[in-house]
Structures are given as structure tokens and as C-alpha cells.
Amino acid sequence: MTKDVKKVVLAYSGGLDTSIILKWLQTTYGCEVVTFTADLGQGEELEPARKKALLLGIKPENIFIEDLREEFVRDYVFPMFRANAVYEGQYLLGTSIARPLIAKKQIEIAEKVGADAVSHGATGKGNDQVRFELGYYALKPDITIIAPWREWDLRSREQLIAFAEQHQIPIAKDKRGEAPFSVDANLLHASSEGKVLEDPAQEVPDYVYSRTIDPEKAPDQPTVITIDFEQGDAVAIDGKKMSPATLLAKLNELGRANGIGRLDLVENRFVGMKSRGMYETPGGTILLQAHRGIEQITLDSGAAHLKDELMPKYAELVYNGFWFAPEREMLQAAIDNSQKFVTGQVRLKLYKGNVILIGRESRYSLYDQDLVTFEEGAVAYDHRDAAGFIKLNALRLRTLGQRKRKLGL
Numbered sequence: 001m002t003k004d005v006k007k008v009v010l011a012y013s014g015g016l017d018t019s020i021i022l023k024w025l026q027t028t029y030g031c032e033v034v035t036f037t038a039d040l041g042q043g044e045e046l047e048p049a050r051k052k053a054l055l056l057g058i059k060p061e062n063i064f065i066e067d068l069r070e071e072f073v074r075d076y077v078f079p080m081f082r083a084n085a086v087y088e089g090q091y092l093l094g095t096s097i098a099r100p101l102i103a104k105k106q107i108e109i110a111e112k113v114g115a116d117a118v119s120h121g122a123t124g125k126g127n128d129q130v131r132f133e134l135g136y137y138a139l140k141p142d143i144t145i146i147a148p149w150r151e152w153d154l155r156s157r158e159q160l161i162a163f164a165e166q167h168q169i170p171i172a173k174d175k176r177g178e179a180p181f182s183v184d185a186n187l188l189h190a191s192s193e194g195k196v197l198e199d200p201a202q203e204v205p206d207y208v209y210s211r212t213i214d215p216e217k218a219p220d221q222p223t224v225i226t227i228d229f230e231q232g233d234a235v236a237i238d239g240k241k242m243s244p245a246t247l248l249a250k251l252n253e254l255g256r257a258n259g260i261g262r263l264d265l266v267e268n269r270f271v272g273m274k275s276r277g278m279y280e281t282p283g284g285t286i287l288l289q290a291h292r293g294i295e296q297i298t299l300d301s302g303a304a305h306l307k308d309e310l311m312p313k314y315a316e317l318v319y320n321g322f323w324f325a326p327e328r329e330m331l332q333a334a335i336d337n338s339q340k341f342v343t344g345q346v347r348l349k350l351y352k353g354n355v356i357l358i359g360r361e362s363r364y365s366l367y368d369q370d371l372v373t374f375e376e377g378a379v380a381y382d383h384r385d386a387a388g389f390i391k392l393n394a395l396r397l398r399t400l401g402q403r404k405r406k407l408g409l
Contacts (some may be wrong), residue, residue, distance in 0.1 A: 005144060007032045007115040009106050011132070014049025016171060018121045020160055022056055025119060029146070034062040038102050041069045041187025041245065046354060048205070056169065064109055069187055073244035075102055076323075077188050081287055082232040082342075083335045084307065085315040090265055092281045092288065093318050094189025097130060100323035103135025110143065117144035124150045127270050130323030138324035175225030179403045181208060187248055188284050189261075193277040200266050200276040211252065211280035215353030222351035223258055224358070227290045232339030234287060237384045248283045255282020258350040269303050270320045286348065289355040293346040295381075297365040303338045310334065 003163050007023055012018045012035035025033050037049045046065050051241055053063045076097050087093055106118045123126035131148055136143050163355055164171050182194045190211045199205060206214070228236035231280060235241060237250050255261050261282035269275050310331055317328045344362025348355055371381065 005029045005031045005117045005146065007034060007113065008117040008119050008146060009034045009036055009110045009113070010048060010119045011102055011106060011121065012037050012053065013121070014046070015054045016164065016169070017160070019052055019169050020123050020154070021119065022053070023169060024075070024148055024152060024154075024163070025146065025231050026057070028152075028168070031117070032062070033058060034109060034113055034115055035064065036102075036106055037063075037065045038105060039065070039067045039069060040072050040098050040101070041249070042185040043262070044185075044378060046395055052103060062113070066105060068105070069245040070243055072098065072101055073187060073248050077248065077284075077331055078233045078244055079336070080314075080318060081284070081291055082339050083314045083331070084288060084292055084311055085318060086288070086311070087315040087319045088265075088267055090263055091267060091279060091319075092189065092263075092284045093315065094186065094279060094284065095128070095191050095280055096131060096319045096321070097188065097323075098186045099131035099321065099384055100135045103132050104139060106360070107136060107139040107143065110140065117146055118150065119146040122147065122149065125271065126275075127319070127321070130270055131323075134321040135324060161200045183210070185210075187245060187252070189279055189281040191277055191279050193275060197276055197278055204264055204278045208278055209262065209280060210263055212256050213259050215262070218257070218259040218352045222349045222356075223254060224349050225254060226345050226347050227287075228344070229291065229294045230343050231340040232291070232336070234290065250285070251283030251286045254350060255286050259353040260342065260355060261285040261352060262353070286350065289357055290346045290348060291342075293348075293357040294344050294358045294362060295342055297360050297367045298342045298362050299338060300366065307335065307338060385392050 008029070008031050010018065010022055010025065010033055012022060012036060022033055022035065027032060035049070035053045037046055039046055041291050050063050050065055054060065078099050080093060085093055087096070108283060109115070110118055118130070120132045122132060126145070129150070133145050133147070136145055151297070154163055161171065163169075178346045179190045180196050184191045192204075192208050192210075196202075197208065226236075226238055228239070233244070234247055234251075237247060237254075242250065261284065263279040263282050264276075265279060266274055295307075299307070314328065314331045314335070317323070317331070322328050341362075341364040343364055344360065346357060347359035349358050350356075
């Protein structure tokens with residue numbers, strides 16, 4: 001434990017756990033605490049966080065609340081979706097992608113106020129501690145990091161409540177009992193894990209879902225929309241131009257109404273254990289399908305296939321917290337280069353939990369109907385050329401086959 005900390009910037013939600021951390025930092029380190037609360041589109045009123053911080057003795061000039069929704073989507077979510085990043089085949093990385101931005105802002109505030117430490121509320125069992133701290137160290141290598149869950153001896157809900165009562169931290173009635181599950185939310189997704197979700201054999205209870213209606217109860221008529229893309233980023237829905245955050249919020253509305261984006265997943269955490277979580281990513285699920293749709297007609301096959309090969313590595317880097325690592329930046333440069341002509345419009349049908357691609361068009365389309373038609377097209381294509389192409393590609397297979405016959409295999 002570092003005892004000479006004078007000022008620390010805390011990632012502060014205003015909830016019970018981070019309020020306890022705030023007071024613990026004051027009492028344990030005797031340091032000045034600066035709070036930072038990020039609006040990433042989690043859907044909660046953030047002014048109560050300011051009032052709570054004031055109540056706990058934080059000076060007004062040491063309370064930072066920032067609306068980061070546009071920056072979050074523009075500089076983090078959209079670059080990730082250009083890569084079509086999906087972790088372990090299903091997870092759209094909603095929690096992972098928020099952490100580097102929070103870390104970046106904490107370091108910026110630390111520089112601004114002259115703080116010598118930063119702190120977060122992530123537990124010692126999860127991925128977020130890694131994501132936050134890799135970000136801190138990448139941006140300020142000599143920063144001191146305080147991770148209370150790895151230091152304090154408050155090991156139970158009862159002990160946390162007792163600490164809060166001892167230090168006159170207000171406790172909402174619904175926080176006194178054991179929380180049935182924990183939730184992390186931002187404009188891209190909501191994730192729930194723990195407690196009632198810990199047994200992967202049991203179905204997720206209906207009350208856990210917050211971002212989507214039950215697909216079985218979704219409208220019986222499909223919703224048809226168009227999404228316009230420019231250089232790999234979505235820019236309009238149904239012809240209406242929107243900012244990145246506004247567009248994602250609109251896709252969330254459409255996804256919610258049609259029961260789109262639910263995922264029950266047992267994933268492999270970076271720290272070594274398996275974890276069962278429930279994710280709701282309504283807008284992101286639509287966006288991924290749409291982006292892949294416009295790439296189908298605008299990306300060369302070599303570029304498209306290479307992107308698909310690189311994607312799992314990119315997704316793993318984001319999941320593990322290496323957003324600021326040079327290899328992620330290298331991959332991003334290659335991915336962004338591939339998006340120069342990923343411009344056009346896709347048409348989608350949203351229906352009872354499904355995102356169905358029903359059309360795509362682009363002035364940069366590589367699709368040539370004359371070339372692929374079964375009818376005689378305008379493009380010269382001699383079917384006889386295929387024989388030589390096949391024979392050349394079969395040469396090594398024929399050689400292997402001849403060896404097997406000689407050896408009687």
C-alpha cells in the first residue's frame with residue numbers, strides 16, 4: 001500500500017460501492033479525492049453523483065462530470081465496428097470498449113489537477129481491473145494506481161454496509177440487501193452478471209433484461225430500415241443524417257422494440273476463469289449486420305478475408321484491455337485503410353429478435369451482375385478457362401493422390 005499519495009482521481013459512479021471507496025481512500029490514505037463521472041449513455045441521471053460527492057466532502061472544483069457519448073461512439077465504438085470485432089464468436093465487447101476512454105479521461109484529469117494517483121472500483125477477479133490499469137500505465141507510466149478491492153478487508157456485503165453506516169454514507173433501501181446481479185451499462189450495451197446468473201444451466205430470469213423486450217412479444221410485423229455508410233461508419237438511418245451517438249441511440253430504440261441483441265454467454269476472462277453473463281446490445285447487433293452487408297459488395301475478397309483473419313486478434317486485444325497497445329493501433333490502421341470504399345446503403349428487416357439483411361447498394365460496388373449471371377452477359381468470360389484454373393489448383397492434390405496409390409494407402 002502506497003501511503004504518500006496526496007491526491008487521487010477516482011472513477012466515481014455515485015453508487016454505494018464507489019462512495020464507500022471514496023471514503024475509504026480518504027480514511028486510509030488521508031489524501032484529497034477528485035471524482036470523475038463519465039456519461040457514456042448508461043441511461044442514469046448523473047447529477048446525483050455530484051450531490052453525493054459533495055455530501056462526502058469533495059470540493060466542487062474536484063468533481064468532474066463529462067458527457068462522453070459522442071466521443072465514445074465516434075472514437076471507440078465505430079473504429080471497433082469497422083473491424084467487425086466479436087470476442088469468442090458472440091460478444092460485441094460493450095464493457096471492454098468503454099474502459100480505455102474512462103482511463104484516458106482519468107489520466108487527463110490527473111494531469112490537470114496535479115494528482116499523483118488514480119483509483120477504480122473493479123474487483124480483483126474481473127477483467128476491468130486489467131483494462132483500466134493497462135490504460136493508465138500506457139498513458140502515464142509513472143502513475144500510482146489504487147485498487148481498493150485488492151487492498152481492503154471488506155469482504156462481504158455486511159461489512160460494506162457497516163462501513164457505510166459508520167461513515168454516514170447514505171444507503172438506498174434496495175442496496176441494503178444482497179444485489180441479485182450486477183449491471184454495467186453504456187450506450188452500446190448493458191451487461192448483467194453474478195448471483196442469479198452464476199449457474200449457467202439456469203435460464204436468465206425475465207427481470208434481468210433492461211434493454212430489449214422479449215422477442216416472442218415483439219411486433220408480428222417486421223420493421224424495415226435503411227442505414228447509410230461512409231467509409232465504414234454509419235451516418236444515417238432511413239436517409240436522416242445523425243451524429244454517431246444519436247445514430248446508435250436510434251438503433252437501440254429499434255432493436256429494443258424488436259427484441260434484438262440478447263446474448264447469454266459463458267466467456268473466458270483474461271484473468272483465467274470462465275464467467276457467465278447476459279448481454280444486451282440491440283443497436284450494436286443491427287450495426288454489425290449492416291456493416292458486414294455493405295462490406296459484402298465494396299470489399300475485395302482478399303481484403304475481406306484478411307479482415308476476418310485479423311478480427312479475432314483485434315477483438316482479443318480489446319477484450320483484454322490493450323486498446324492503447326501498438327499492435328491494436330497497427331491493426332486499426334490496416335482496418336481503416338480497408339474502409340475507404342465501404343460507402344453505400346443497406347436495407348434491413350428487424351423481426352422478433354432477428355436482423356435480416358434484405359438489400360445493399362453502393363456506387364463503389366464490386367458486384368457485377370453481368371459477370372455472375374447464369375444468362376449470357378456482356379462481360380467476356382470463357383467457361384473453358386475454368387478447366388485450366390482447376391487443373392493448376394489440383395496439381396498438388398493429384399501428386400498427393402498418386403503417392404497414396406503407389407503406397408497402397
